Amino acid sequence: MTADQILAEIREANLSYLMLAQSLIRADREQALYRLGISEDTATLIGTLSAAQIMKIASGNTLLCRFRMDDELVWNLLTSHGKASANDAVNRLHASILMAGRHQEAA
Structure with missing residues (x-):
């Protein structure tokens, strides 16, 4: 697998993760906090992201x-x-x- 392919996979995983996270947060916040292992503040932030913001964040080269x-x-x-x-x-x-x-403990 080339470096470009790895980066493309990371971007795809980021987009899928953010879309799933936002969906879980909007459907059942308490379950989302547990299943995603995120804080209230992070859930609030992810829950309010626009589609354009999600695309911009997902396009980074670091796995979220x-x-x-x-x-x-x-x-x-x-x-x-x-x-x-x-x-x-x-x-x-x-x-x-x-x-x-x-x-x-983390919360």
């Missing part, structure tokens, strides 16, 4: 979203390494609880 699972415990719960498939739902629930707690 990031992985929220930054520790091994959460990744292991999500990927269920070495676990039976019957525990998948429990593992995902546990991972969601851990991430929700971190969202509350």
